[in-house]
Amino acid sequence: MKLNTFKIGGVHPPENKISAALPIKTLPPPKQVRLLLSQHLGQPAVPVVKKGDRVKVGALIAGGEAFISANIHSSVSGTVLKIDNVIDVSGYRKEAIVIQREGDEWEDSIDRSEELNNDITLAPEEIIDKIKEMGIVGLGGAAFPSHVKYLPLPGDAAKADTLVINGVECEPYLTADHRVMLEKSDEILSGIRVMMKAGRVDRAIIGIEANKADAIELLSGKARAIPGLEIVPLKVKYPQGAEKQLIKALLNREIPSGKLPLDVSCIINNIGTALAVYEAVQKNKPLIERVVTMTGKSLKKTGNFKVRMGSPASILLEALQEELPPGTARIICGGPMMGKAVNNLEIPISKGTSGFLLLDEREARRKETKNCIRCAKCISVCPMGLEPYLLEKLAERRNFEACETEDIVDCMECGSCSFTCPSNRFLLDYIRYGKTNVMRIMRDRR
Amino acid sequence: MSRELTISLSPHEKGNLSVEKIMWSVVIALIPALTASVYFYGIHALRVVVLGMLFCIALEYLIQKFVLKTKVTAFDGSAAVTGLLLAFNVPSSIPWWQLLIGSAAAIGVAKMAFGGLGKNPFNPALVGRAFMLASFPVQMNTWPAPLRKIWESGADALTSATPLGILKEGVRDGTPIADLADKMPSYFDMFIGNMGGCIGEVSAFAILAGGIYLLSRKIISFHIPLFYLLSLAGFTGLFWLFNPVKYADPLFHILAGGAMLGAWFMATDMVTCPMSIKGQVIFAISGGILCGAIRLFGSYPEGCSYSILVMNAFVPLIDKYFKPKRFGKEVDNGK
Amino acid sequence: MNPVIIFPILTLGAAAAGAAMILFLVAKKFKVEEDPRIDDAADFLPGVNCGGCGFPGCRGFAEALVEAADKGNISGLMCPVGGSDTMTEVGVFLGVEVAESDPTVAVVRCNGSREKAPPKLSFDGPAKCYVSHALFCGEHGCAFGCLGLGDCVAVCEFDAIRIDTETRLPVVDAKKCVSCGVCVKACPRNIIEIRPKGRKERRVWVGCMNLEKGGVAMKNCKVACIGCGKCAKACPEKIRAIGLEKNLAYIDPQKCIACGLCIPVCPTGAILATFQPAVKKAKASPGNLEQSKKETGEAAQKGVET
Structure with missing residues (x-):
């Protein structure tokens, strides 16, 4: 069977989903x-x-x-x-x-029972208010406040017809979403029904990459009970979890540059967000916990953990009963493609934290930079159809006007270009710098 | 906080492609063509190729070490590819010192003077060849005949004109194409390389094998070779349809001379070809037409190398105006 | 004569005549009337086009000068390279008064050397301060300190600034520095400041830009300003050159008399000077001054330590 995927660009980093089987x-x-x-x-x-x-x-x-x-x-x-x-x-x-x-005393309004509450009593507006009240944000990484997505665009008639749920988890190493799909499938499906009601849509699609066959099977079986819900397996390709790429892959709709998913009548949420919405709306529980992956090849044990927000990352290592491995050269918050290298394990886990990854000296060191040989590999892998080699040069020379005309702000920093570059150039480093500056210039202009 | 932690930007994962891998893949892809030419021209072909590679690597090393005083990257394979391609573009009877001068033009003038790998606007091997063609026209236009022909004739050494040379002379004298046929090698000979010519360009079959290897390793894309050969065939075919007495057929033009080598290995040189697919197609089509035009109307019998050099000069312009298709621009969502 | 020679001569000659005609007409039609004084004024300027004056090159500055001179006042304009002398010359030429201004020099307001602010991390990326700054706080962990990657060195036209290999801090060569201010703009953390050269090359400044609370700052850097205010109290009553804002002391160069009283009281040694505070009363010999000028950064550091 031919699986759907997005059309331009994309790379295939090694998956390394070490912790996929761990509850x-x-x-x-x-x-x-x-x-x-x-x-x-x-x-x-x-x-x-x-x-x-x-x-x-x-x-x-x-x-x-x-x-x-x-x-x-x-x-x-x-x-x-x-x-x-x-x-x-x-x-x-x-x-x-x-x-x-001191102790562990919960607010009385929170329903802490494990019982599934499938009974949606609130009206769409009330659901949106609830999502806002409970502080729900996108749990995929960008942490965009969720309730905003359900509000209609100001002064625009664009209305959503499809809810897209992102179960792609295209980042290597990370397995938090995968585990959530396997262990909380009923809650997720209930959460999706809540979201469909809030967004007033009849159709919902969950996109899952084909490397998570067990999740696809489990959810497909249960999804039949919900009218309008569809599970679509996708070909494994990075960065499929980016919203523009996912909507292109699932619906073949292309979000115009600088526009939002709602402009192509879509609302897009992460699978973890679906669970959070369920807990917020049906159980009255604010977003105070999330699932985080702790992984790395140098660790003897890895794992997926449900932790309280604000905990230091070091409790994950403690839970694994491990020390920081001696050769650790980089601690990465997030996945290896888009995650940020952090300087210690005391940083607090926040709503957007999807995992921690440890890399050793050999994996971490970047290779020596050489001249650009104009191989055009960066262009062929860029999912946004940009010219990373050119943007790098322009940003390095701080020619921000030219950066802007070359659409640097469309870059979503997926890192495919730097990943591919045979000359090991710091493509994304400079592009990110240029993008930050161009965004600032554009803001100032307004 | 331990000292050994490294901060850097994402991505923290790195693909396994490298400049060395790309360059040595090209060298590997050229081995079939080398084998074919050694088979047809004997050990002299091997001598020229080895010398060419040695000269280029040594020159790049010396220039980087003593003139520019930069980090030496002479062994990354790019100099080897230049040397190999330069050697492929000369007859096997070339004297070593002429090859050395050609290598100096290729590495010194065309490559290092512009700042080394990746910064040269023109294909170094072709600049070297053009330099040698201008400096040593006699040696560069003396083509040793394939060994088997020499054995068959019993002579010590024999030269034979290239098919394109025969064609040019014939057309100049007003001889119809059909009458030239007995002087020409058969299409099969041309395909496998049993004819006079430069070292690397004779065997279309071997070049094709190397090209397919590069395609399979995703080092090159099919656009440039395909559109170059198509436009060459289209341009020459048009004249052939119009006047088959005066003009040779397109298949001849594809198999003769350096068209195959140029299309697969010279025009696809990453440094000197456009970046976007659209640009590459424009580049290849214009190159093919230019090559055909030089062959049919120019005073040189062969136009492939010049067509690529001329198009190299247009690459910055092409890059400026032919951008890859941006995601989310000019969207048509069926509305 | 042979037509092979005649035809080229005729065609090329005709083309040349045509081109000359076009050039003549265009030059006539698009001629821009320009004040001849601009060229003359530009001749007085150093001609290095550093941009330190804030105009595009020396000619741009000359234009601005002539325009301002017509209004009778060029006091707002200053060529930092040529300094007072050049401005006086230009002023005399343009027939306007020029006020004397003090010569200035660039100083580095960070003293977080490798030793004082040891690196806790290593940065693996493009060796450009502006990129590094946009991405993280620096190998030493201080979000305000020098990143040591040398953007200031790269932009200096006068070879007056270099990164010390040991301390990884920029060192300004006061003799070469023309205080054009290009490095000030290049530094993403605004560490470099243009300050008056001071009488007899005596300058005192706070070598820190940190706005964090003392405890946090000291974790990263042993010579951070912790905002204790001791220096402000040590400053003579009539002078009051030291102000304190957001945990950071700042010495106002216009008020400072370079007495050096603040230097020994600083508990962290964050105040830098171009002279030994111990010799403040004794008249420093010119030789000593030369010495201290040569070593600027290091001398200051040593001066602080003794």
Whole structure:
């Protein structure tokens, strides 16, 4: 059978899904959590608690007041220690609320039973409000506040007809979504029904890459009970999990440059988000936990863990009863293609954290850079049809006007070009730099 | 925080393609053609090829080490490919010192003067060949006959004109094509390489084998060779249909001279061909037409190398105006 | 005569005549009237086109000068390379008054050497400060300190700045520096500042840009300014040249008299100077000054340590 995929570009990095067969383990809450105020795209949330306040699990501690922002809830019960700057994934210090844990007392409104609640009683608007209230953001990595996707575009008649659920997990190594699909399939399907109602769509598609055959089989079997839901296996190709590529692969619709999925009548959410929506709407549980993969070839054991937001990444290693392997040269937050290298294991897990990956000296060191031989491999793998070699040169020379005319902002930083480059050039490093500057110039112009 | 942690940007994963791999793959792909020419021209062909490679690598090494004083990358395979291709573009009877001068033009002038690998606007091997053709026209146009012909005739050495040379002379004298046929090698001989010519260009079959190897390794894409040969065939075919007495048929033009070598190995040189597929097609089609035009109307019998050199000059322009198709631009979602 | 010679001569001659005609007409039609003083004024300028004045090259600056001179005042314009002398000459030529201005020089406001701010990480990427800055806080962990990749060196037209191989910090050669300010713009962390050269080359400045609280800053760098304010208190009552903002002290070069009283009181040694504070009362001999000028950065460091 010929499987669907996106048309231009793409690469095939080694999959290395070491932890795919390991069930999700729930970790006990840590002694202290540090909840960043900016765990999502858009404006940081504004704290509503102060030093010394006592909070329960699920209590609102910071409110997302701007249009694109998200609420933040306490993931433990205890006392607010301070509101301070902590080092986040970027290596710079960001504001966070630090809470010292005492016991594990949950807000009474949260339904903690394991029982499946398939009964959707709320109206679409109420569901959207609930998603907003519970601080749900996209769990695929970008952490875009979910409720915004369900609001109609201002002044535009574009209406969604399809809900696309991203179960691709095209990043090598990561297996969190895969495990969620296998272990929480009923909740996910219920969450999808909630989302279909919220978005007022009759059709939903889950796209899953063919390397997760067990998940495809399980979900296909159960999806028959839900009218309008379809499971589509996809050919394995990176970066299929990017929203533009996924919609192209599933529906053959191409999101115009600078537009949103809603412009092609789609709402797109991650599979983990479906679970979070289910828990928020049906169980009244805010987004205070997520599934994170801890992996790496140098680790004796790997695993998938359900952890509280704000826990330090080091609790994952503790849970594996492992030390940081001696040869570790890089700690990566996220997958190897788009993840960020971080400088220690104390950084707090936030809503967008999908996993941690350890690479040793041999895997980590970049090879020596050589001249560009104009092989055009970067062009052939770019899923956005850009010319990475040209953008690199322009960004290096800081010619941002030219970068803009060459559509640098369409780059989604998937890393296919740097992955492929036979001369080991720092293509994406420069492109990212150029893109940041062009975005700033464009913002200033407005 | 341990000292040995490294911070770098994504991607942290790296594919296994490298410049060395690409270059040595090209060398491997040229081995069938080398074998064929050794079979037809004997050990002299091997001598020229080995010398060509040695000269180019040594010159690149010396220039990088002592003139530019940069990091030596002479052994990454690119100099070897240049040397190999330069040797493939000369007759097997070329004296070694002429080859050395050609190599100096190729590596010194065409490549290192522009900044080394990746920065040369023109294909170094072709610049070397053009330089030698201008400097040593006699030696560069003396073609040793294939060994078997020499044995058959019993002579010590024998030269034979290339099919294109025969054609050019014949057309100049007004001889109809049909009458030239007995002087010409058969199409089968041309296909396997049993004729006079440069070392590497004689055997279309061997070149095709090498080209298919490169295609299968995804080092080159099929666009340039295909469209180059198609446009050459189309252009010459048009004249052939119009006047078959004066003009040779397209198959002859594809098999004769350096068209096959040029299309598969010279025009596809990554450094000097356009980046986008659209650009490559434009490049190849224009190159094919130019080659045909030089062959039919120019004073040189062979036009392949010049056609590629001329098109090399247009590459920056082509790159500027023929971009790859952007995702999400000019979208038609059936609305 | 042979037509082979005649025809080329005739055709080429005709083409040349035609081209000359076109050139003549175009030059006539599109002639731009320009003030002849611009060219003359440009002759006074150094002609290195560094852009330090903020105009596109020396000619651009000359245009601006002439325009400003017509309005009677060129005080807002300054050629940092030529300095006061050049400006006076141009002023005399254009017939306007030029106020004396102090010579200036670039100083580096970071002292986080390899030893003082040891690297905790290694950066594997393009060796450009501006890229590195956009991506992470630096090998030393300080989000404000010098990244040591030499963007300032790359842009300097006068070979006046280099990265010390041991400290990995830029060192300004005060003799070569013309304070054009190109390095100031090139530095993504604004570490370099143009300050007056000071009387007898005596300059004092805070070698730190860190805005973090003291404890956080000290974790990364032993010579960070922790914002304790001791220097401000040590500054003589009448001078009050040191201000404190966001955990960082700043010495106002216009007020500072380079007495050096603040240097020994700094608990971290974050205040740098071009002279030994111990010799502040004794008249420094010119030889000593030369010495300290030569070593700028290092001398300052040693001066702080003693």
